[in-house]
Amino acid sequence: MILSLILALALQSPPASRSTAALNTAAIRGKVTSTEGAPLSYASVQLRRANQDRDHVTIATDSRGQFEFRNLAPGTFSVNVAKPGFVNNAYRDAEEDSSEIKLAAGEVRSGVDVKLTRAAVISGRITDSNGDPVVDAQVRAIVKVYREGRPQTQNRNNAQTNDRGEYRMFDLPPGRYYLQAGKWSNTWQNSVPLATQFFPGTTRFEDARSITVKAGEEAGGVNFTLSDAIVMTLKGHVINGEDNQPAANANVNFNLLNSSGIGTQGNTQTRADGSFTLQDMMEGLYRVNVNIPNRGAMPPGASPDAPRRPPNMNMMRIVEVNPSNASNLTLTVTAGATVTGKIAVDGDVTAKNLQVNLMARQADGTISGSFGGRTDDDGTFKVQRVQPGLYEVNVYYASVAPGADPPRIFISSVKHGTDDLTDRLVEIPESGDVALAITVDAHTASFSGKVFDGEAEGDTKPLGKIRVALISADAKKRLLPNYFRSATSAPNGTFKMTGITPGDYLIVAWPGEDPGQLLDPDVFRMVEKHAMPVKIERSANLKQDLRVTPALRTLADTFSQ
């Protein structure tokens, strides 16, 4: 029987010759159990050699849940385990806090044990407003995460309905989920889009009710009745911004922006008069891409000295589409603006090879566009064809010597003429030049310490897996990515953060799951008094231990998701 065989000759890098065979005698042994402690037979255990994607071998555990890999050449390995009905898991060494297994020649490593959690199931049925089952509806299991203080949704699992309208999401790790269902539509499908809903029957995430499933549990009957999405016919024109003429044969693409939503997408080409029509589009915020294939043609009647058009003109805009503008959209394609500037450095680092990135971030945290450029030796940079919008400015080192870590820097100043745009969004117009003067500072700080359990000084029990948060004391800066940091304490309670932007902060050890939750104003208001204010100077190495008090535990439970 295949299953009782223990595979030999696994994972040797060079083909073994007789003289080196003696070295290939390392082994890995372990046991797979459920989290309830029962041994699991016929679990698939995969051994993979580090950095060799195609070099792996899979075997099954025996009737006692045990497995063994033999005749291994030395090296670094990882072990992953799967079994139908359980959540996949990897072997992790708790002491080292690592999933790597380093084997010397001939070494036998035992106790490579892995626990598997039973998977949960969520199922239900989806019908439409006529009472008919909805086929091929999309269903998503979502969890709530916090980004910049705002609750956002993150997809964890997907399913589709069958001809009976039934869906079944299996393989779910136990937890608390929000369910979302809807039906896509795009130009290629012959079906009506159905408006997205959260369970139970609401369009607003704030009103959604979560479903908690424990290991091995099935939550059935999570049903939806979906209504036709309110769709519109979009009509518009594409204008070539360089000569103000209608653009024929331009490619137009509308993509509904919604980080985990189920929406519509439409593609079409403009007619000879530059007009286009898109049917069955839902209301909302769209990323619109337009491409005019110019192929460097000169406008008729242009002088030979006139600058040549670029080969293709591309435009990207975020457009709010609703019934008031849906039949009258004008998309003017321009070459975009040019952002130039010079970066000055404060500290023992160079101004060359810095990557300057402009990132447009939507209200829900998704990035809808990004443009970048690299500095020359003297720190000057140029970013071309930037589409109009509001952008965050990010600067970091693009390339370093192999093996080295890039120097950590922070932006200490952004100026546009006399306007101080430090820590603010930069507005880029439809065309023209925007000149920025940016200063970066290499004097970042670090913060390290240990997390202890309990209020009293005498409580010396260290806590691992606790989130440590560094929050700006300045409310105006609190939500900016550069002024919020978090780390997780190691099993021995220690933590470290580096590359910190100097400033006034509050630090706290948070026993909850998601440190980003602390930026939610409702949560912050309650936690603030338990946090410690610190002033972090340039180049400082702040050392501060933190305590998880009963009050903090109560707060974490209150706000637990």
Added chain:
Amino acid sequence: MFFLLGLWLALAQQVQVRPYQQPARPNPNAPQQADLKPATVRGRVVAADTGEPVRFARVTLRLNAAASTTFSASADANGTYEIRNVDPGNYSGTASKAGFVTRNFSRGNNFAPLQLAEAEEAKDINFSLARAAVISGTVLDDREEPVPHAHVFAMARAYNGAQMTWQQRAQAQTDDRGQFRLHDIPAGRYYLQASYMGGAIAPHYAPTLFPNAKRLADAQSIKITGGEESAGIKITLHETTVYSVAGTVVDDTTGTAVAANINLQPEDYSAGGSSAFANTKNDGTFRLSEVAPGRYRVFINVRDMEPGSPTNRNVIRSLDVSDHDIDNAVFHVGPGSTMTGRVIADGGDLPPSLQVQMTSRDGNGNPNYSRGFTTQADGTFEVKDLNAGHVELNVNSRGLIMMQPNNPPTVAPATMPKPFYVRTITVNNQDVTDTGVIVPEQAATLEVTVTLDFHTGLVTGHTTDPSGNPLANATVAMIARDPKKRSIARYTNRSRSDAQGLFTIAGVIPGDYLILVWPTDDRGALFDPDVAAIAEKYATSISVSPDATASVDLRLSSELPDLIRTLVPEP
């Protein structure tokens, strides 16, 4: 929380969309913009078997000139629909509803586009939909435990030329209970295959055909009719041991190892076999792990080749993996083979230039390599750098439309060169007429002789509908009466009758045939012996002599279309 959201939105609104305005400078080169008056399309969607309305069916018109431009509407509870504001133009129309097979709009026997003029009010654009079927069941392993995430495919036989291939008509994945549901499939005969895609942490399973077979000959088909569910189908997946393959790629021109990219495809691949890729290191050595047993076609692409080297950059080899690891595989790349030959004419003048098409197919019957060349005036030809494998040769008189059996003649018969057929093809004096040419892996020179015979026959006649009225644009199909010849493409002919129902098939190899009006557009269905067995009962016998014309009138059978659909699902 909300004021921050408001702040974002307020800032975002600085990016405004302006209402449309006339362009600033009128451009004399801009196309005239007539105000095109839109058209309206109305009709009804009903079920083909009962005539009952298909409630809330979705009808979509797709502009032929720009496929991304569509106009759609949903029918009401009566199956009646109306689509307004449609741009004038030529469209294809489809009607869909869950539980029914999506159909294109067609008038009569052909699928001419729906032409809409300005302001036209098209009506009675009706659709008649066949009910779809469901196949459901479970996939279990050797221990009768469910296998989740197994892929199940419903496959129909399709023919690529005379070669059978699988056409995947539906697919589903099993859930945690091992259960699957293949739905919305047209009525017909299917073979189910279960397989487990690579990449997951799981045992290696070999693909299985329902109920428990590795080859088509041992597989059991499932026949299903519209509206039916074939439930409780059980398929067992068996674990297979996998092996590693390590070796080198050697360039025979230089005698040294050479860097290449290797792609293994199962020879008997049918929508689920495992394939493997590896790139050799620069020293030409490679290693593939977890390869399932089987015969593979190995596609090798040489990375660094000396300029001017006669070695083929892309080479095809084969590999058998049976029951052990392979440590020392060597794939040789080198120059391809050369084919030299000549074409001889019997009973007519050799056309000044002939088109010879060489086609190679993968294990699935799909052409994966096709190359054409023309002969010299004296009929000789030479082709170099041929890749290893099995090659079909087809000879056509260049520019002669009539040689393609699917098209009716468009040139007056008197001005066309005399039609011919290929009587024999020999390679190094061996007859390969109906077996094709085997190009060996080691470069060789193949001497080919093709003999053309101009003593062909002609078949002509009229097609009528079941009531005896002339039937325009009907497909006429002709197959060899001898079942053993039916798998050879040359003995199958097709043609189309014209507006008066007159058809002609030229260039026929003399012999005995069966001929009938073929009711569907399914190319190649007649190569399926089971389909041919049905067609036989409705066909007329005909004998075609050299240099002679045979006449026959054909009536379309009213029973045949449904009978064909019991085997061949509609597209």
